[in-house]
Amino acid sequence: AQSVTQPDIHITVSEGASLELRCNYSYGATPYLFWYVQSPGQGLQLLLKYFSGDTLVQGIKGFEAEFKRSQSSFNLRKPSVHWSDAAEYFCAVVQGGGNKLTFGTGTQLKVEL
Amino acid sequence: DGGITQSPKYLFRKEGQNVTLSCEQNLNHDAMYWYRQDPGQGLRLIYYSQIVNDFQKGDIAEGYSVSREKKESFPLTVTSAQKNPTAFYLCASGKVTGNYGYTFGSGTRLTVV
Numbered sequence: 001a002q003s004v005t006q007p008d009i010h011i012t013v014s015e016g017a018s019l020e021l022r023c024n025y026s027y028g029a030t031p032y033l034f035w036y037v038q039s040p041g042q043g044l045q046l047l048l049k050y051f052s053g054d055t056l057v058q059g060i061k062g063f064e065a066e067f068k069r070s071q072s073s074f075n076l077r078k079p080s081v082h083w084s085d086a087a088e089y090f091c092a093v094v095q096g097g098g099n100k101l102t103f104g105t106g107t108q109l110k111v112e113l
Numbered sequence: 114d115g116g117i118t119q120s121p122k123y124l125f126r127k128e129g130q131n132v133t134l135s136c137e138q139n140l141n142h143d144a145m146y147w148y149r150q151d152p153g154q155g156l157r158l159i160y161y162s163q164i165v166n167d168f169q170k171g172d173i174a175e176g177y178s179v180s181r182e183k184k185e186s187f188p189l190t191v192t193s194a195q196k197n198p199t200a201f202y203l204c205a206s207g208k209v210t211g212n213y214g215y216t217f218g219s220g221t222r223l224t225v226v
Contacts, residue, residue, distance in 0.1 A: 009153070032213050043119075043203055043217035044156075051213070090155065099144055099163075099209055100171070105155040 002027040002093050006104035013081050014112045021076040021107050023091030032094040033074040034101065035065055037087050044090065050074060061085070086111040115140045119204050119218035126191070126198070126225050134189045134221045136204035142216070143209045145187035149173060150201040150220075159202075162187055163209050191223060199225045 005024045013019055025031050032051050036044040048059025055067040065076045074091060091104040117138040126132045138145065144163045148156040158171030162181040176195025181187055187206075191198045201222050205215035 034214055036217075041201075041220070041222070043219045044205075044215075045217070046214050049214050094213055099207055099213055100146070100158060100161060101215060102158075103148075103156040105153060 002031065002102055004091050004093050004102055004104040006089075006091055006107050008107045009105070010108045010110065012110040012112060015083050016080050019076075019078045019081045019085070019109070021089050021091075021109070023074045023076065023104060024072050025074060025091075025093050026072065027093060030069075033065075033067065034092040035059065035063070035074075035076045036090045036092060036103075037061075038090065038106075039087050047076070047089075081109075081111055083111045083113055085109060117204060117206050117216050117218040119202075119221050122219065122221060124221055124223045126223060128225055129193045131190055131192050132223065134191070134202055134204075134223070136187045136189065136218060137185055138187075138206040138216070139185060140206055140216060141184075142206035143184070144207050145181070146205045146207070146215065147171075147177075147179065147187070147189045148203045148205065150203055156203065159189065198223055 003026045034049045035047040038044045047063050048057045050057045050067045057065050063078050088106045088108050090106045092101040120135045146161040147159040150156050157173050159177050160179040162168035178190045203220045204218040207215040
């Protein structure tokens with residue numbers, strides 16, 4: 001079965017600093033990969049997705065992610081973090097039929113002012 | 114505006130009682146999903162449905178039941194057989210093929226008292 005690993009449970013960055021959230025997947029073929037963001041007590045919002053083609057994917061809110069097959073990674077980046085980016089971030093991969101998403105355990109981002 | 118609505122936002126249940134969580138979407142999506150979220154465990158799939166009157170178990174279906182009588186609706190019943198029902202429940206919808214990625218509702222927090 002496909003799986004997703006987010007090795008960082010918590011990350012703290014200063015406002016204005018750059019951000020990179022790590023995501024590693026296990027899957028033999030080219031995976032369909034996603035990043036979602038969740039504010040406290042809310043649902044998840046799709047930031048970006050990768051299916052094929054250009055390995056650098058642009059998303060909403062100034063986020064981008066790079067698919068690296070050789071490293072089985074799909075890390076999320078932002079050049080300059082804003083205080084409003086504080087939230088929990090989930091990486092996900094499509095698993096099997098039925099368009100089912102398998103999620104990582106999430107990374108909680110804290111932004112220091 | 115199209116979207117997915119979960120109700121209620123907060124729900125309290127006494128031990129031994131069944132409770133039903135509502136999920137309605139007007140996005141014309143064929144597929145609908147129920148996830149359970151617990152701190153540090155990410156999202157785990159409970160049930161999903163790709164078509165009316167059909168649904169499949171996810172990874173943690175024990176103690177839960179669903180129905181899909183209408184395309185727009187996918188209610189989840191948490192039965193008394195669910196040993197640890199206190200959690201945040203998220204409903205999502207999406208297309209079965211093509212444009213992967215879900216739209217999420219804002220969630221229902223269930224507390225057993």
